[in-house]
Amino acid sequence: MSEFLRALHALNQPRAGRRWVYVPYDQLTDAVGPLAQQSARELGIVLLENPGKAGRRPYHKQKLALVLANGRHFALEQARRGVAVYFRSVEADGYVGALRAARKRLGPLTMMEAAERELRRELAPLRADGTLQVLPHAGWLTTHEDFTNACGAPPWRMDAFYRAVRKKYGWLLDAGKPVGGKWSLDSENRKAWHGEPAAPTPPRFTPDAITREVIALVERRYTRHPGAVNAALLPSTREDSEELWDWAKRACLPAFGPYEDAMSVESSGLFHTRISPLLNLQRLSARRVLDEALALPIPLQCKEGFLRQLAGWREYMRHAHRASRGFRKHPASPSAKTAGDGGYASWSGQPWNGQGGDLGALPDLLQSTEPLPPAYWGRTCGMRCLDTVVKDVWSEGYSHHITRLMVLANIAMLVGASPRELCDWFWVAYADAYDWVVEPNVLAMGSFATGPLLTTKPYVAGAAYIDRMSDYCRGCRFDPKRNCPITSMYWAFLARHRELLQNVARMDMPLRSLDRRAPAQRARDLRVLAWVQQTLREGGELRLEDLPEAVPP
Numbered sequence: 001m002s003e004f005l006r007a008l009h010a011l012n013q014p015r016a017g018r019r020w021v022y023v024p025y026d027q028l029t030d031a032v033g034p035l036a037q038q039s040a041r042e043l044g045i046v047l048l049e050n051p052g053k054a055g056r057r058p059y060h061k062q063k064l065a066l067v068l069a070n071g072r073h074f075a076l077e078q079a080r081r082g083v084a085v086y087f088r089s090v091e092a093d094g095y096v097g098a099l100r101a102a103r104k105r106l107g108p109l110t111m112m113e114a115a116e117r118e119l120r121r122e123l124a125p126l127r128a129d130g131t132l133q134v135l136p137h138a139g140w141l142t143t144h145e146d147f148t149n150a151c152g153a154p155p156w157r158m159d160a161f162y163r164a165v166r167k168k169y170g171w172l173l174d175a176g177k178p179v180g181g182k183w184s185l186d187s188e189n190r191k192a193w194h195g196e197p198a199a200p201t202p203p204r205f206t207p208d209a210i211t212r213e214v215i216a217l218v219e220r221r222y223t224r225h226p227g228a229v230n231a232a233l234l235p236s237t238r239e240d241s242e243e244l245w246d247w248a249k250r251a252c253l254p255a256f257g258p259y260e261d262a263m264s265v266e267s268s269g270l271f272h273t274r275i276s277p278l279l280n281l282q283r284l285s286a287r288r289v290l291d292e293a294l295a296l297p298i299p300l301q302c303k304e305g306f307l308r309q310l311a312g313w314r315e316y317m318r319h320a321h322r323a324s325r326g327f328r329k330h331p332a333s334p335s336a337k338t339a340g341d342g343g344y345a346s347w348s349g350q351p352w353n354g355q356g357g358d359l360g361a362l363p364d365l366l367q368s369t370e371p372l373p374p375a376y377w378g379r380t381c382g383m384r385c386l387d388t389v390v391k392d393v394w395s396e397g398y399s400h401h402i403t404r405l406m407v408l409a410n411i412a413m414l415v416g417a418s419p420r421e422l423c424d425w426f427w428v429a430y431a432d433a434y435d436w437v438v439e440p441n442v443l444a445m446g447s448f449a450t451g452p453l454l455t456t457k458p459y460v461a462g463a464a465y466i467d468r469m470s471d472y473c474r475g476c477r478f479d480p481k482r483n484c485p486i487t488s489m490y491w492a493f494l495a496r497h498r499e500l501l502q503n504v505a506r507m508d509m510p511l512r513s514l515d516r517r518a519p520a521q522r523a524r525d526l527r528v529l530a531w532v533q534q535t536l537r538e539g540g541e542l543r544l545e546d547l548p549e550a551v552p553p
Contacts, residue, residue, distance in 0.1 A: 003209045004072045008087060011079035015106065018044030018084050022099060022111040022132065024119060025053075025067050026434065028074040029282040030081075032138040033112045040082035046102050046109065047075050050090040051221065057424070058344050060227040061218050062234070062397030063277075063431040069207075069214040069236035070281055076210070077238055095122055103131050113137045115280075116435050117321065139282045140318070141165075141290070141311050147319035155452045156320055159183070162312035171294065171307055184308060185257070185301040192469050193262035199270050200251035203243050204232040211236040224350060226377065226428070227394045241283045245292075248273035253293060257301035261402045263470035265384075268392035272400040273306075276432040279314075286310060309401075317440040320454050327363055327443055327450060342424035343372035346539075347379070362420050362443060365451040366458075366497060372412060372421040373536035376429075381535075382542035383486065384476035385466050386411055397431035404430075405459055406466065409446030413460055414489035415533055419447035457506040458497075462490035477544050485542065488528035495522055520551045 021034045023045045030036055035043060049071065054064050075085050086106060090098045103109050110133040114120045126132040142165055150164035151157065163183050166172065172179045193199070207215065214236075215229045235244050256271040264270060278284045293306050321327070345351055375381035378394050389403045399408075404426070412422045423442040427433050443449040448458035463484035467473040478484040494501065494514045501507045517525075527548040535542055 003213045004076075005087075007076055007210065008079060008085060011076060013041075013079060013082055013084040015044055015084045015086070018042060018106075020044045020046060020086070020102070020106045020109050022046040022048075022102070022109050023074075024111065024114055025050075025071055026115055026280060027112055027137075027139065027282050028070055029139060029285065030078065031285045031288065032282075034110060034135065035078075035083070036138075040078075044084035044086060044106065045075075045078055046086045046088075046099070046106070047071060048088055048090050048095060048098050050095060050098075052090070052094060055222065057428045058225045058348075059222075059428050060394070060397045060431060061222060061225050061229045062227055063428075063433070064218045064222055064225065065211075065215055065229045065234055066236075066277055066397070066431050067281070068218065069211045069234065070278075070283055072210055072214065073237045074283075095119070096126060099123070099126055100131055108133065110135055112139070115139075115318070117325075118435050139286065140315065141169075141286050142315045142319070144319060144322070147316070147323065151319075154324075156316075156323075156454055157456070158312060158316045158454075161316045161319075162308060165311055165315070166307075169311075171290075171311065172300075172304060180300050180304070185304045186308070188301045189257050189260040189305050190469070191258040191262060193259045193264055193270055194471075195266075197255050199264070199267035200247070202233060202269065202274060203247050205235055205240050205243075207231045207234065207236065224348070226344075226348075227397060230396055233396055233398075235278060235283075238283070241278050244278065245273075245275060245284055245289065248275055249292065249296060253296060253302055253306060254298045255302070257299055257303075257305045260305050261406075261469055263385075263389075263400075263403050263407070263466075263472065265388050265471055268389075268396060268399050268403070270400065274398065277398070279310075280432050280434055280437065286314075314437070317444075317454075318436045320444070321436045321440045324440075324450075324453070327439055342421050342428060343374060343376060344424075344428070346371060347374045347377035362423060362439070363449045363451075364419050365449050366413075366416075366419075366447070366500070368413070368416045368418055368447065368449075370416040370418065370533055371537060372417045372425055373415065374539040375536055376408070376412075376425055379539050380541055382477060383411070383484075385470065385472035385486075388472055393429050397429070402469070404441075405445060406461060406469070407472075409442065410460055411486065411489075413447050413458065414486065414493050415529070415536065417447075419443055419449035422447055452504065457504050458493075458501070460490060460493055462487035478542075478547075483544065483547060483550065485528050485532050485547065488525045489532060491517060491522065492525040492529040495525065518551070524548060524551050 019042055075087055079085050086102060088098055113134050113136060115137060127134050146165055147161060150161040215231060218229055235241055252271045252273045259271050262270055275284055279286055290310050294303055375386060376390055378390055380387055385407050389399050389407045392399045423439055426442050427438045440454060444454035445459055463480035463486040467480035473480045491514060494510055502511060531548055
């Protein structure tokens with residue numbers, strides 16, 4: 001018998017006379033919902049581990065360990081407080097078969113609505129036939145009505161949603177007006193970081209016997225999955241979650257605002273709190289976290305930046321994902337690509353594990369068809385920014401949101417990578433990735449595949465932006481002011497999509513700059529793009545001596 005099952009058996013409570021709640025892998029909370037509303041002695045919970053779900057995609061080993069370790073520790077925590085726990089490892093029957101069996105054995109089952117579209121679809125037959133009574137998900141900060149009242153019909157805009165939500169809940173308001181005079185202080189949150197104040201070192205966790213058992217299981221069962229388990233960065237228990245949040249309040253949030261967009265080789269997170277994996281598992285309550293952050297004696301720009309991320313962007317994206325039905329065949333896109341595996345097969349020489357799950361057609365407004373380069377799986381490409389961030393991701397299952405947007409997604413968009421492959425890659429590479437957060441962020445912001453449905457422009461930039469906001473360019477073989485291929489790819493992107501982008505209001509200035517670019521320079525931009533595409537497609541390394549010749553001044 002495993003260490004976990006032995007511990008659970010010793011702690012578990014009698015099952016008779018309980019009201020039973022199915023708790024999915026990402027609802028590990030007794031702070032809200034059914035587990036907060038009833039006495040522990042009246043409750044029983046159903047917890048399922050599904051190896052088939054874990055193997056559906058080649059998820060980062062860090063994510064698998066995070067989900068499994070937190071699920072098992074949550075089971076033990078609930079048993080300690082008097083809740084009866086019905087735990088099963090699901091094999092052939094999947095969630096549906098296991099829950100039907102649990103219903104026959106235990107009686108009526110309830111659950112909070114699943115956050116993931118994929119799980120909602122899988123459990124739909126149980127909801128339809130009454131096997132599961134589904135309650136609203138109490139872990140969100142906002143309702144569907146908040147979204148529809150603020151945003152109306154598409155195209156949707158986050159700033160309208162964010163203002164409406166702050167007005168409704170009174171967050172950072174004074175007599176109905178935003179504290180500080182502006183709804184967003186984003187313009188004050190764009191400082192580059194030059195070493196001061198010192199970047200905080202995240203807490204290190206010591207895995208207990210339960211977590212060590214999970215790590216061994218992941219390494220044994222999911223050998224084909226990428227990445228490795230970084231045990232020191234694996235919060236597994238309730239106490240670990242509290243320690244990480246206490247560190248974030250003390251060490252990160254006081255300087256978070258000004259350096260929110262900064263990037264550095266010295267730190268993969270800088271002053272970002274790193275709590276998103278725990279928020280998405282509901283190990284930390286978004287409402288509690290937000291209330292405590294807003295009560296801290298920290299600068300206004302730090303409070304507002306954190307509020308905008310948590311109550312603005314995070315909530316906006318999950319509503320948009322729901323409202324658009326996961327973007328499947330959305331009319332904003334003239335085509336919808338189904339193929340793609342994030343480049344896993346070309347990197348590993350092996351197909352996806354399992355059946356691939358819900359890999360439905362996704363939009364592709366820009367008609368981008370390049371495969372995602374093997375560089376995203378850790379093969380050195382020669383651009384220090386990309387190589388640094390990819391290394392961080394496969395080491396930790398994490399990097400902060402600007403490295404995701406302005407390095408990983410930016411370079412993929414410039415090179416013309418398939419948004420389906422980019423989306424799948426983010427889905428498997430990050431410990432905080434679920435369909436409701438990955439798909440809208442990657443397809444809207446990261447690749448502009450949905451066009452103006454959620455965002456006002458494609459988020460692309462040349463080397464000047466990366467140089468301004470990071471220290472990646474120092475020590476790189478390419479000079480951002482003279483010969484970085486990212487700048488040529490930026491101009492080539494604008495040129496090949498000019499007809500589409502001329503209708504995007506926020507692209508007027510870049511397109512005017514493109515029009516002033518000499519024909520010879522524009523021709524070279526396309527040669528550089530072709531060189532980068534071919535080199536990266538083949539898994540090669542970009543070398544300065546191979547760069548197409550510059551145009552004479």
